[in-house]
Amino acid sequence: MYRGGENMFAKKIKRFYAVLLICVMIGTLLPVKWTFALDKELLKFEFSSPDDIISWTNGGSWEYSGRLDIGYDDVLKAMKVDLDYSNNANASWSEAKIACSFPSEQDLSGYNQASFDFIYDPAQMTKGSFAIKLVAGNKDAISSVELVNAQDYGNGLKKVTVVLEFKNDENRVSDLILGIVGQNTDYKGAVYIDNITFAYKEVEDMYVVATKSIIEQTPIAVNKDSIVANGITQKTPDKVKLVDDKAIKATAQLYAYLEAIGKTDSVLFGHQNDINHKAGSVSGGTESDVKDITGSIAAVYGVDSLSLTGADFDSISWETPLAERVAAVAEGTKKAVEQGAIVALTSHMPNFEIIAKRVENQKLGDHTSDTVGILEDGSYNFSGYSSPVLTGDIVTRIMPGQDLNKYYTAYLDMIAAYAKALEKDNISVLFRPFHENTGSWFWWGKAFCDAEAYKNLYRYTVEYLRDEKDVHNFIYVYGPGSEANSVEDYEERYPGDEYVDMVGFDMYHSQPAEGDLFIKNLKDQINIVGTFAKQHNKLFAVTETGVANGNLALLKTGNERKDWFNEVLEAVAPSEACYFLVWANWGEDGAFYTPYVTSKAGNTIKGHEMLDYFIDFYNDGRSVFAKEMGDFSEIEVTVDSNDKVYGYFRSPVSGSYALDTMDVEASVFNIDDESNTDVKFVAKNKAGDLIQEVPAIKKSDNRYSAQLTKEQIAQLGETSGTLALVVNDEVISKINLKYNMQKPVVDPFVIGSFEDYYGEDLILRSVWNTGNGTGCTVEPSLSETNKYAGQYGLEFKYKLIAGGYAGVVKTIETDWSSKNALQLWILPDGKKQKVVIQVQSAGEAFEVYLNEYPEFNGSTEPMLVTIPFSSFAGRDNKNAIFDPSNIQSFGLWCNAILPEGADSQIFVLESVIYYDEIKAVTSDVAKVTFTPIN
Numbered sequence: 001m002y003r004g005g006e007n008m009f010a011k012k013i014k015r016f017y018a019v020l021l022i023c024v025m026i027g028t029l030l031p032v033k034w035t036f037a038l039d040k041e042l043l044k045f046e047f048s049s050p051d052d053i054i055s056w057t058n059g060g061s062w063e064y065s066g067r068l069d070i071g072y073d074d075v076l077k078a079m080k081v082d083l084d085y086s087n088n089a090n091a092s093w094s095e096a097k098i099a100c101s102f103p104s105e106q107d108l109s110g111y112n113q114a115s116f117d118f119i120y121d122p123a124q125m126t127k128g129s130f131a132i133k134l135v136a137g138n139k140d141a142i143s144s145v146e147l148v149n150a151q152d153y154g155n156g157l158k159k160v161t162v163v164l165e166f167k168n169d170e171n172r173v174s175d176l177i178l179g180i181v182g183q184n185t186d187y188k189g190a191v192y193i194d195n196i197t198f199a200y201k202e203v204e205d206m207y208v209v210a211t212k213s214i215i216e217q218t219p220i221a222v223n224k225d226s227i228v229a230n231g232i233t234q235k236t237p238d239k240v241k242l243v244d245d246k247a248i249k250a251t252a253q254l255y256a257y258l259e260a261i262g263k264t265d266s267v268l269f270g271h272q273n274d275i276n277h278k279a280g281s282v283s284g285g286t287e288s289d290v291k292d293i294t295g296s297i298a299a300v301y302g303v304d305s306l307s308l309t310g311a312d313f314d315s316i317s318w319e320t321p322l323a324e325r326v327a328a329v330a331e332g333t334k335k336a337v338e339q340g341a342i343v344a345l346t347s348h349m350p351n352f353e354i355i356a357k358r359v360e361n362q363k364l365g366d367h368t369s370d371t372v373g374i375l376e377d378g379s380y381n382f383s384g385y386s387s388p389v390l391t392g393d394i395v396t397r398i399m400p401g402q403d404l405n406k407y408y409t410a411y412l413d414m415i416a417a418y419a420k421a422l423e424k425d426n427i428s429v430l431f432r433p434f435h436e437n438t439g440s441w442f443w444w445g446k447a448f449c450d451a452e453a454y455k456n457l458y459r460y461t462v463e464y465l466r467d468e469k470d471v472h473n474f475i476y477v478y479g480p481g482s483e484a485n486s487v488e489d490y491e492e493r494y495p496g497d498e499y500v501d502m503v504g505f506d507m508y509h510s511q512p513a514e515g516d517l518f519i520k521n522l523k524d525q526i527n528i529v530g531t532f533a534k535q536h537n538k539l540f541a542v543t544e545t546g547v548a549n550g551n552l553a554l555l556k557t558g559n560e561r562k563d564w565f566n567e568v569l570e571a572v573a574p575s576e577a578c579y580f581l582v583w584a585n586w587g588e589d590g591a592f593y594t595p596y597v598t599s600k601a602g603n604t605i606k607g608h609e610m611l612d613y614f615i616d617f618y619n620d621g622r623s624v625f626a627k628e629m630g631d632f633s634e635i636e637v638t639v640d641s642n643d644k645v646y647g648y649f650r651s652p653v654s655g656s657y658a659l660d661t662m663d664v665e666a667s668v669f670n671i672d673d674e675s676n677t678d679v680k681f682v683a684k685n686k687a688g689d690l691i692q693e694v695p696a697i698k699k700s701d702n703r704y705s706a707q708l709t710k711e712q713i714a715q716l717g718e719t720s721g722t723l724a725l726v727v728n729d730e731v732i733s734k735i736n737l738k739y740n741m742q743k744p745v746v747d748p749f750v751i752g753s754f755e756d757y758y759g760e761d762l763i764l765r766s767v768w769n770t771g772n773g774t775g776c777t778v779e780p781s782l783s784e785t786n787k788y789a790g791q792y793g794l795e796f797k798y799k800l801i802a803g804g805y806a807g808v809v810k811t812i813e814t815d816w817s818s819k820n821a822l823q824l825w826i827l828p829d830g831k832k833q834k835v836v837i838q839v840q841s842a843g844e845a846f847e848v849y850l851n852e853y854p855e856f857n858g859s860t861e862p863m864l865v866t867i868p869f870s871s872f873a874g875r876d877n878k879n880a881i882f883d884p885s886n887i888q889s890f891g892l893w894c895n896a897i898l899p900e901g902a903d904s905q906i907f908v909l910e911s912v913i914y915y916d917e918i919k920a921v922t923s924d925v926a927k928v929t930f931t932p933i934n
Contacts, residue, residue: 043111045100045196047072047079059099059177063091063384065368066188070098078119078194085128085182088370090389090886092843094182095133098193101175108136111198112168116178118145119159119192127842127883128185129874132162137173138281139166141589147879157192166589167281167598168200183877184843206557207598209606212615214294220266220630227257227630229266230621236260239640241537243476243501244466250426251473252639254342255501257632258539261624262576267569268624269617270300270344270581271594275336276312279585280596280607289585292597293611294618296625300430300579301336303329305347308414309382318369318383321376322414330421337427340626344430344477344543344581345418349411350382351443352404353392359407380410387442388843390888391813395449395457396653400665409464416469423473426633432477432543433461436506437493439481440771440809440889447769447809447889451493452654452735458495459648463667467702475501479543482507482525482774487532494532498646498669503533504543504577507774512547512561517803517904519571521774526575533576542572542580546593551876553583553591554610562610565617573622645670647702647725647732654735655766657743658713658723665705666696666725666733679704682726683712685719685739686760692716696725713739720762738763748814751890752824752918754782754792768794768808771893778806778894786914788825788862788933793916800833800896802904807836807893816884821923822867825933826850827914830860832899835913837865838891839872844880846872848928851897855930862914864931866921871928890918 047053050072056079058068066084073080081098088094114134130145141164150158180191221228226235236256244251261268274297275287288297304311307329310318316328333343358381359373366372372381398408419429437454440447444454458478465471478500484490494500505525509518526542533540547554547564561567572580585592595608605611617623647668652658664681671677679696692712696704708723716739725733741763744756757763761781770778779797787793798806822837828850835850848867850856856863874880892915898904 043108043198047194048077053079056098056100059097061097061368062093062095062179063368063370064088064094064096064182065366065371066096068096068098073190073192076119076192076194078117078192080190080192081180082190083180083182084188086186086188088182089128089186090184090843091370092183092385092388094370095179096182097177097179099175099177102173105172105174107171108173108198109170110168111171111200112203113163113165113199113201114141114197115161115163115199116196117159117192117194118162119153119157119194120187121156121189122150122158123156124189125185125187125881127881127886128187128844129183129877129879129881130185130187131181131183132164133179133181134164135177135179137171139171140587141166144877144879165201169281184880186883206609207606208609208611209604210611210615212612212619213603214615215619217619217621217625217628219628220624222257222630222632222634224634224636227260227264229261229264229624232264232266234260234263236635237637239638241640241642243462243499244472244474245639245641246472247639248423248426248428248472250633251428251475252637253632253635254428255475255539256635256637258502258578262540262578265573265622266624267572267577267622268299268342268579268629270302270579271298271584272302272304272346272581273312273584274298274301274341276307276332277584277586278596279588279592280598281588282597282600282605282607284600285597289592289594289596290625293595293605293614294625296627297336297339297341299341299624299626299629300344300581301333301341301626302344302346302581302584303333305345305349305411305415306385307332308418309350309384311383318381319375322379322417323377326414326417326421330418333422334425334427336626337425340629342430342629343422343427344432345415346435347415347431347433348385348387348442349433350384351386351389351392352394352398352407352411354384354386354389355380355382355407356404379414380407382411382414390440390443390445390448390811390840392443393448394443395453396656399457399460399653400650412461412464413469416465416471419465419471419473423471428473428475430477430502431474432479434458435479435543436481438483440769446493446771447811450655450736450766452649454493455495456648456650456654456733456735459499459667460650462495462499475539477502477504477541477543479504479506481505482521483772484525484528485775485777487528487535490528490532496646497536497538498642498644500538502539502541503529503536504541505529506544507542508544508546508548509561509564510548512549512559512564514560515904517801519567520905522568522571525774526571526577530575530577540575540577542577544583545580546582551591553593554595554608556588557609559610563613563616564610565614566620569617569620569623643670645727645730645732647727649723649725649733649735652735652737654737656737657741658708658737658739659742660713661710662708662713663705664694664708664723665699665703667702668704668725668727668732669702671727678728680726681706681708682724683708683716683721683739684724685716685721686762716740718758720758720760736766749816749819749920750918751810751812751920752794752915753790754787754794754916755790757782757792759792768810770806770808772806773804775801776804776806776896778808780808783914786827788864788916790916793825793914796892796894796913796915798894798912799908799910800894802896802898802902802907805893805895807838807891809889809891811889812887814887816869816887816920819884819920819922820869821921821925822869822918823864823921823923824918825862825864825916827862828856828859829911829913830858831909831911832858833897833909834895836891836893836895837867838875838893839882839887840889840891842883842886843888844877845875846880846882847875848872853928853930862933864933866923866925866929866931868923868925868927884920
């Protein structure tokens with residue numbers, strides 16, 4: 001039932017109740033028993049009888065395929081919702097929606113808070129957590145269900161009061177939708193909803209009135225051979241060398257323009273989804289938060305291939321036919337281009353094993369986004385955000401000849417269709433696939449493929465789009481993370497000059513504080529990548545950046561570095577970076593990366609606390625937004641053809657075991673058919689001794705193959721080694737192989753005994769992958785001296801700077817449900833840093849910090865550490881439940897803790913920790929224990 005209250009919006013609320021009273025009196029207008037009373041400042045929806053649930057129905061779902069039955073519980077006097085997330089347990093957002101429809105539009109203006117009791121049975125879940133999404137008219141609010149604060153409710157049930165907050169502006173509603181979101185949970189059973197309450201909560205006005213005014217900027221003047229930006233004249237090149245010799249003229253012109261921009265002190269400002277998502281809600285505003293403030297959208301419009309699968313655009317969904325989705329995203333892109341922007345396409349590709357399982361398991365009658373594999377138009381359903389699903393060895397399996405290749409090429413076909421739709425209008429795209437590959441949070445990351453495997457995947461992608469799909473309007477961008485400590489580090493996974501047009505890096509400012517090292521580290525990374533760009537004659541950009549406050553970006557209020565955009569501009573402008581891009585504004589209650597406007601009166605705007613600072617950023621003559629871009633189609637430039645012989649391995653995948661006869665295939669470009677060209681494959685052992693040479697046979701244009709027989713492989717002996725693609729005695733590509741090495745027999749409970757790597761650090765590092773923050777390093781190696789058992793232990797040699805971190809990660813897809821603890825031997829270094837033991841379970845990171853225990857902190861004595869699974873806490877989601885049945889990876893990390901009195905600007909620590917015998921065990925300990933080892 002509804003219960004209402006008198007408050008500052010009393011007249012509107014009374015009208016609301018008058019409508020409801022009439023509906024009750026008429027009887028036939030409402031299919032539900034409505035009772036209400038006026039209580040102060042509350043609008044309350046209680047469930048006192050079965051009649052009170054009649055208007056609640058199944059409201060649909062997102063990435064949810066279980067049951068959704070609505071009923072009434074006579075004992076609890078609450079609405080009962082039967083749910084089953086077991087088939088969606090790996091989904092970070094699996095939403096079952098319940099909806100309540102009103103007979104006519106109602107006025108909920110004035111309320112800024114909704115709350116209700118969420119009652120659940122913890123015995124019905126072994127992992128994960130919940131969130132709630134409320135949609136009511138123009139309100140769209142999200143809140144976590146804080147399971148850690150749950151109260152006992154009797155009979156094994158727990159209760160959490162969920163509170164959602166939103167603006168108290170005008171809001172007329174025809175229905176309410178509650179989304180019950182499973183987050184990596186296997187919950188199967190009933191949840192209960194009661195006491196849905198809308199209220200007005202007095203809050204301090206956090207919005208500010210902008211005191212600065214926009215100053216119109218002089219657009220960049222573009223001539224046929226030069227540009228003039230911020231008063232600086234810069235020549236444009238008359239020839240450019242691109243990955244694609246057949247690139248359309250507009251692509252060459254864009255490249256020339258960006259090269260010239262980089263040589264001035266001007267910097268293009270980019271914003272992901274700039275015209276698709278907003279945090280602000282100003283009446284009469286534009287499609288863009290940036291435009292609401294400045295009068296212009298961002299100069300670089302970021303779009304994601306996720307949009308092509310049905311995300312980000314209101315006019316399409318995952319069910320929309322492929323051609324319509326492509327057309328809608330292309331038309332949306334053109335709207336940004338019409339306002340002067342250029343286009344940057346990022347690709348958060350799905351985990352293709354998930355796509356394959358949808359196709360293989362689809363049954364007649366399946367209709368949800370995570371069960372439908374093939375849509376009615378015959379295209380694959382690629383929807384959902386599964387890039388962070390790290391299982392399945394995807395890099396290997398999407399290469400030519402592998403089982404997932406058909407799904408990958410279908411995905412590239414979709415991207416190609418988008419490209420061709422834009423090419424018709426001479427629109428070029430900065431295409432950035434497989435970004436942040438030097439981290440390990442996407443399936444193409446460092447922990448899931450070696451450097452050569454990554455490079456060959458990138459190269460194959462370029463070849464497929466350029467040569468098989470005839471996409472000729474792409475500028476190919478390589479955008480790793482910010483882990484490089486030198487030009488040599490940056491080059492480690494670089495696909496090569498023949499496959500990359502622009503280089504960049506992604507770097508976020510985590511937990512900004514005055515005096516931190518972000519700007520210094522940003523400048524250091526700009527110097528490293530800028531130097532690399534000059535050496536390789538490539539364009540350069542800061543491909544992603546922004547503020548990161550935990551799971552949020554900018555804060556609604558209380559941001560310590562309000563002048564952040566100008567700080568970044570000061571760092572970027574002196575370099576040859578042509579742009580920097582911040583991520584999307586997902587909503588005021590979600591993550592947002594730019595300030596926004598909430599109200600406007602004449603020329604006066606009010607909104608986020610950083611408005612004035614952002615206006616200053618716009619008014620700086622060095623920052624460039626869309627309407628100041630100029631028309632680069634005036635530039636006269638041609639594409640300089642590439643005559644260099646180059647190529648890559650299509651198969652086998654680098655890092656593979658070579659035990660039996662092996663088919664080898666490579667793509668080789670720019671070979672003159674009339675010349676006497678020698679193409680061969682050369683196998684070498686660990687020492688670099690040439691053991692086998694196998695002539696390559698030309699199969700077709702650019703395609704060469706051979707077979708390495710079992711007998712030839714046997715002659716290499718048991719060794720790590722290489723296989724090189726050699727053209728006229730020049731090595732043009734090389735992969736790593738494990739010759740005659742048997743795959744280790746995997747004990748599902750042993751993470752590291754360090755006896756399975758044949759005594760080779762190279763093999764160890766192919767399994768234990770490194771990760772580090774800017775300015776930090778870690779070098780894992782085998783130790784014969786410091787160990788607990790067997791022949792080897794792990795040497796964890798690290799270097800940290802203030803605010804930094806370094807670690808190693810091993811992928812392990814296993815089930816530990818028969819164990820209850822983790823045990824490891826450790827020889828600590830006594831440096832009192834943050835020593836992290838990390839387990840990735842069901843998509844969530846769980847951690848224990850050994851430095852928090854006095855038995856460990858400061859010790860230099862060897863010890864056996866036993867950690868009950870119950871001691872692991874969610875790193876990013878404090879409500880997450882550790883699931884031992886779904887273990888995905890294990891990590892050892894060390895984070896910097898600045899010693900008292902140390903100068904953060906110069907602090908550097910280099911040290912070593914040793915580990916051994918890391919395994920899951922059964923133990924009777926109830927807390928983390930430390931057993932000294934003599």
